[in-house]
Amino acid sequence: MAKIVLTGYCDRFSVKPGEDISFMVSAEGTKTAEVQLVRLIHGDENPEGPGFIEKEVDGPIDGSHSVRKQHTQAGSFARIDDPDTRLALGQAFTLWAMIWPTTPEKGRQGILARWSITHDRGYALGINGDGQLEFWVGDGKKTDAVHAEVPLRPRQWYLVAVSYDPKSGQATLYQERVETRYGNLLSKITPLDMNSHVTEALRIRPADAELDFLMAGCHDHNADRGDFIGQLYNGKIDRCGVVGRAMSRADLDAMLQEVTQPADVIAHWDTSEGYSDKGIGDDIVDTGPNKLHGRGHNRPVRGATGYNWNGRDDCFRLAPHQFGGVWFHDDSMLDCQWKATFSMTLPDLKSGVYAARLQAGDTIEHLPFFVRPKKPGSAIAMLIPTCSYLAYANDRLGLEFPTSQLVSAHVPVFHEWDIELSKHPEYASSTYDTYSDGAGVCYSSRLRPIFNMRPKHRMAGTAVAWQFPADMSIIYWLETKGYDYDVITDEDLHREGKDCLSPYQVVINGTHAEYYSERMLDATEDYLAEGGRVMYLSGNGYYWAVSFREDDLSCMEVRKLDSGSRAWQALPGEHYMASNGERSGIWRNRGRPPQKIVGTGFTSEGMDESKPYRRMPDSYHKSVAWIFEGVEEELIGDFGLAAGGAAGIEIDRYDLTLGTPPHTRILASSEGHSDSYPRVSEEIAFNFPGQGGTQHYHIRADMTYFTTLNNGAVWSPSSIAWGQALPWNNGDNNVSRVMANVLDAFAKPGPLPGAEYHAEEKHWK
Amino acid sequence: MAIDKQSQHSAPSRSLVGDRGWLPRIRLAGQRSLTRYRIPFTRRTWFQGHAVVNPRDLTRQYKLDDKRPWFWIGGLIAALIIPILVGTNLALTAATTFALYAAINLMWMLVIGTAGIFSLATLAVVGASAYLAAWFSIEFGITWPVMLLLGTLVGLLFGAIIGLPALRIDGLYFALLTMGVVELCRVYVLQSRTFGSATGGLYGADTFIPVAWQLKTPGLILGYVAAFAVMLAMLGIYRLVNGQRLGLLLATARESEATAEALGINYQRARFTVFLISSAGLGFIGGFYATYFKGASPSLFSIDQVMLLFAMIVIGGLGRAEGAVVGTGVVVVLDKMFTEFGPIRFIVIGLIMLGVTLFARNGLFGIRDQFVEFRNKKKSERRSGRTEKGGEPLPEEATEIRDKDQIYFRRFDKRLRDHLKTLVTPEVIEEHRLKPLGQHSDPLERVLNYFRGAGGENKYVLYELKANTEYKIIVTTGEKGIPPRDVDSTIYTSKNEALHAVFLKRVQDLMDS
Known part of the structure; x- marks a missing residue:
């Protein structure tokens, strides 16, 4: 069977x-x-x-x-809306495009095509199996083609075109490198002749494919699957178009100098048209007379630097016309549909x-x-970090990034689900992976099977439960301790803002609430200012700035920039998110370090061994000592389901220079971390030896506490492993005790315990 | 430090590499418009070549996909012009002989090479056609174009008669049978009065050479050009038969008759068809022979002529058109141009044949491939003798590595491994066994960091069969979408035990490297 x-x-x-x-x-x-x-x-x-x-x-x-x-259907491409089939093109025509291919060597790819792979009908300007620009036509029986002399080079801008006259059968390819000091991988000093101009008389005349005109793909069909799009293109397409005559070399040379709408234009896609300060949608605008607009599928990455990017304006909001790049990836997938x-x-x-x-x-x-409840009824809200679930959704780190073992300091432990996932590239990857052409995955959606958002799942690299299954340890504890709680998600918080949190006395974060939108951050800050209380159970939380399109919360965007623990790095000029125009990267670099809101921020990570906290002297002050009521031990959490301790995996630290409120107490700090816990990259300006746990005092998780306005407060154990220590010994342990002390106090309205101990100390001893 | 000392004594002996480019490079700036003209009715272009980027200096240069057509054109033009330029009767006669023999050899090669039939009756077909064409011309006064047609028909008929047994008997027996046919023909024409037993041949047939030119240089030139045209026609037939459908079918049959049959190829029929085509060609040549020499002579049926033709094919290389033509050229030049050396030239031909048979696998034209193969074999022998596995590449190897970063990586990695080997002690292994995770001693941390940072190809990792109780070791492939494979069937019952087993395997690989 x-x-x-x-x-x-x-x-x-x-x-x-x-x-x-x-x-x-x-x-x-x-x-x-x-x-x-x-x-x-x-x-x-x-x-x-x-x-x-x-x-x-x-x-x-x-x-x-x-x-x-x-x-x-995996892969991003654009479909052109052409109700009057003007692009069936019975007459002489020219197809032209500004392109920046990323994997020309990968096999046949359609750039501008109305081509049926199954029936060999239509025409296409694309890349052939030898990595060369090719124009191919088919009459339903036979195909014919003309290709350029040399393969396209990856990550170089070209103006490519074909001028075709079906009367004579003459097809002329035009391939000219676009000179730019910024956008090209290779400088003009590299003595490489990338141009080609070839004319050939084709024997076959194209038959009408009777299918949509596509950017970045061709039509395919299979009995089992039905119609789908294949021969997907990797790389950017900037301005492009279709002209109703065979353009001359001189006409195209003029386009290379300055893109303008040529005479006899049929379609003129100005890919930089329709941008707004609040982001870019999926529509590709035809500014020609026929309005043959295109629509991107699986979200081609918009606002990418274009063929004419000058390197000075570093955001598409500043000079949209320089950011006409539409970056297609053959394995981008946002909605399984x-x-x-x-x-x-x-x-x-x-x-x-x-x-x-x-x-x-x-x-x-x-x-x-x-x-969620029909109406909020509990004092406690458990905020499920769904943004971070999206960020890690279907991560393929263990199998595809072998050196991630240096980060985890652990031999990966694979499971059936990892192997199954590796067989399904179409279920797309996480924001820790790269697209097949090497670009970082900047979109992640929930409309697809997410293999690691399942109970029992363990992340291969760390060999511990991660995100969803790890957060279930907090749920177990709430259930076991009999708390009445509501569940809300990041998506709800982003949609509803502060109103999502306001009904609750206390909000508990998940184990790793790493990805935050501006609205989520604002809501949390406002909630705290108005007397809300947060139990920040995350390590490395409130870290990456993410965004959603206003009309689509199923898909999150992030760009990994020049700092932070990042699996990839966005290209220069591509640091702003197409979803809403905001700059991405880590919040710390946008002036909002997590310390300002929850007292601590990311300091280190490692997955070999978690450690306990040791109580700090400040915890004996009566204003906070209640947190440790019933706890005899100095060491807290020398056990747990995440690598054997309550402090570990990813840990955060108090830092006044980054905005930790000045009255914050460090109640306890972890100690004894290994050298596999190095300082995080955003802390390091100059790198030098001695950044690991045995040598640097910054390698610790700080359990902090501070009060906010209107009886609000934040308590932060600042470690991913904390939540996973709660269920140890069926919830009967000192981590659980501390947690219960805080939650019991936070869930009650009115002044917090110990608030009265604010007088100056009069010491006798 | 220890690392430096090691690197000194393991430095490989190096020599300068690099080849001067003697031939001029064909360049064409990408800016220039290029029109690729096609051969009519095909999708092929006249200029079968493509641009390549020279990885050493990034110059774009043109490379012909196949240089042979150009050699053919050049060689054929030279073969046509040189005898005419030399202009002596001897040279022109020899050149005509060459063209005719080459034409015969091309047809013969279709029989032996393409159809795989070992027929020695090639000349017999030519002879029979020549005799009958001459006889009809003398008796009934048919003109030379009719003689050509008649020759072709006779060839076809003759081919059909001697070709049929080839379907029933194999190899050597068929060769003997055809030899018998040749001898039969020779004895017949020697004794037949009708075919000129008295005059040593049958003469007086019509010829295409005008009477005034006969036995004069213009006549000889015309004869040569005509013979050359016959050779070109036979080349065309050879190419059409050998390079197209029939030839491909038979190529499959030569590999394995059983496979060919399984594929539904009726190879016996294909063989017979090829035999008929070549016989018709030979008949045409026979007709031409009769109109050129105005008759036919019994020497057409002599065994020594057959053997001379055989020598031509062997020297040139069986199964290649260029072999048949050039082999013929070599033998004819020796035989006809150096008559003053007497019979010694046959010994020279024999020696060349011997040499080619002993040292060249497939005639003169197989020498190049053989040489390249020999050079590659020597190259890998030399390299393996001078390099260390996993060690620094030799200069000649380095030129073949695209990403030069990898060259340094190999140097660095080798030194690092040599150093790490000195750190692996029983104490370090025991330390890992007791505590696979967490902070370790400095030597163990260094070894572990090396293991963790290794690439994904053949990297040991774990697979959890049953939560917390059953683990096995698997190996990643390092290729996207290709799942890891099993190593062995050992099951480890705890994660720490499994982690240590992976460590031991990695240590083993390190120490073996």
């Missing part, structure tokens, strides 16, 4: 009773799956904890559902973490989602 594979996703992360939610499932090896609604309690199978716990809940989706394999397998109107469920559990044979799959 074939192995059964089940996977899928929900159309939303969070849902309230009475709202609809749909589940998209793809299956192999089975035609039906048993579905059961479950409430998830714990997701880490570490034997030192309680193990995986779920509770079956009656739900309208329960029962047997028929399932089938669903296909996914699967058909809903089953849906429900959510019944009256208690707020929490739920999942549709699918089962067929021995195969079990969970599709988690988060249930």
Whole structure:
């Protein structure tokens, strides 16, 4: 029997009773799956904890559902809206484009094409199997082509064109390097002749492909899958167009000097048109008479530096016409667009973490989602860091970046799901990966199966539960301790702002709330200023500046800039997010270090061994000593499900120079970290030896506490491993005790305990 | 420091490398408009070449995909012009003989090489056609164009008769049979009055050479040009048959008859077709022979002529058109141009044949490939003798590495490994066993950092079969989308035990390197 594979996703992360939610499932090896609604309690199978716990809940989706394999179109491309088929092009024509290819050697790629791969019909200007510019035509039986003399070089700007006259069959290719000191990989001093001008009389005349004109791809078909787009192009396309006559060499030379709308224009795509201060959408505007606008699929990266970027204006908002680059990636994927397998109107469920559990044979799959209350009723909100889930969604670090073992200081431990994921590039990668052409993945969406947002999942590189399954340890603890809590998500916070937090006395962060939008940061800051309370359970939280399009919260954008612990680095001039025009990078470099809001910020990471905290002298002050009530030990958290301690994986530190409030106390600090915990790169101006845990005192997690306006407060253990120490010994441990002391106090309205101990110290001893 | 000392004594012996480019490079600036003209009715262009970027100086230069067409054109033009320029009767006669023999050899090669039929009756077909064409011309006064046609028909018929047994009997027996046919023909014409037993041949047929030019230089030139045209026609036939569908079918059959049959190729029929085509060609040559010499002579059927033709093919290289032509040229020049040396020239031809058979795998035209192969073999022998596995590349190897960064990496990596080997002690291994994760002693940390930083190709990692209780070691491939593979079936029951097993494997690889 074939192995059964089940996977899928929900159309939303969070849902309230009475709202609809749909589940998209793809299956192999089975035609039906048993579905059961479950409430998830714990997701880490570490034997030192309680193990995986779920509770079956009656739900309208329960029962047997028929399932089938669903296909996914990967790769970004643009489809041109051409209702009058003006681009069928029976007459003489010219196709031209400013291009910056990234993988010319990768095989056939369509740049401007109305080409059916299956039927050999139509025409295309693209790249052939030898990496050369090629114009090919087909009449449905035979094909013919003319190619340039030399292969295209990666990451160089070219004006490429073909002038074709079907009467004579003459096709002339035009390939001229665009001279720019900034955008090209190679300077003009490199003695490499990249130009080519070739004329050949083709024997075949193109037949009408009767399909859409595409940028960056060609039409393909397969009996199992149906129509799809193949021969996808990697690289940028800037200004491009179609002209209704065979342009001469001189005409094109003039275009190389300055792009203008030529006479007899059929389509003139000004890729820099339609930009706003608030971002760029998917539409590619035709400024010609026929208005043959294009629309990007799988979100081509807009606002990339163009052929005419002068290097001085470093943002598309400053000089849109210099940022006409549309960067296509053949493995970008934002929405699987699967058909809903089953849906429900959510019944009256208690707020929490739920999942549709699918089962067929021995195969079990969970599709988690988060249930918010109809109306906020609890004092406690658990803020699920869904932005960070997106950032890490389907990371392929363990398999594809072998040297990440230096970061984790651990031999990776793989599982079935890692191997399965490696077979599915179409499920796209995380913002820790690169697209197939080497550019960093800057978009991540939730409309796809996310293999690491599942209970029981462990990250291969670190061999511990990470993000979602790690946050389940906090959920387990809240459940076990009997707290009444609501679950909210980053997406809700971004959409609703401060109103999402205001109903709650206290908000608990997840283990790794690393990715924050400006609105989320503003809301948290305003909430705290108005007396809100935050338990910052993250290590390396509030770190990367991310954005969403106003009309689409399913897809998050981030650009990794010149600083911070980054898996890649955006190119010069591409530091601003196309989603909303904001600069990305780390918040610290935008003037908002996390210390300003939660007292601590990223200082180090390592995955070999986590350590305990040791109480600091300040913790004995009566204003904060209540936090340690019932704790006898000096050492807190010398145990845990994340590498054996409560302080570790990623850890944060107090720093007055970065805006830690001056009255902040360091209650406890971790110690004894290994040299596999080095200082983070944003701390290092000059690099020198001695940055590791055994030599540098900055390598520590600080547990801090400070009060804000209106009885607000922030308590920060500042370590990813903290949350995963809570379930140890079934929740009976000193980490749990400290956590409970803080949560109990924070959940009560009114003045905080110890607030009265503000007088000057009168020492006798 | 220890590292420096090691590097000194392991420095490989180096010699200067680099080749001067003697031939001028064809360049064409990308700026220039280039028109690729096509051969009519095909998608091929006349100039079969492409631009390459010379990795040493980034010059764009043109490289011909196949230089042979140009050698053919040059060689054929020279072969046509030189005898005419020399202009002596001897040279022109020899050149005509060359052209005719070359034409015969090309057809013969279709039989032996393409069809794989070992027929020695080649000359017999030519002879039979020549005799019959001459006889008809003398008896019935047919003109020379009709003689050509008649020769072709006779060749076709003759070919059909002797070709049929080839379908039934193989190799040596068929060769003997055809030899018998040749001898039969010779004895027949020697004794037949009709075919001129009295006059030592049959003469008096029509000729295409005007009466006034006969036995004069213009006549000889015309004869040569005509013979040359016949050779060109045979070259065309050879190329059409050998290079197209029939030839490809038979090439498959030569590899394996069973495979060919399995593919539905009727190779016996293809062989017979090729045999008929070549026989018709030979018949045409026979007709031409009769009109050129105004008759036919019994020497056409002599075994020594067959052997001389065979020598031409062997010297040139079987299965190549250029071999047949040049081999013919060599033998004819020796045979006809150096008659003053007497029979010694046959010994020279024999010696050349012997030399080619002993030292060249496939005639004169196989020498180049053989030489390149020999050079590559010597190159790898020399390199393996001078380099150390995983060590610094030799200058000649370095020229072949695109990313020069890798050259330094190999030097650095070698030294680092040599140093790390000295750090691996039983104490270090025991330290790791007791505590695979967390802070270690300085030597162990250095060794571990080296392991962690290694590339993804053949890197040991773990696979968790059952949560917390079953682990195995797997190896990553370092290639995107290609999953890791198994190493062995050992199951480790705890993560620390598995981590240490990976460590031991990595140590083993380090010490073995």
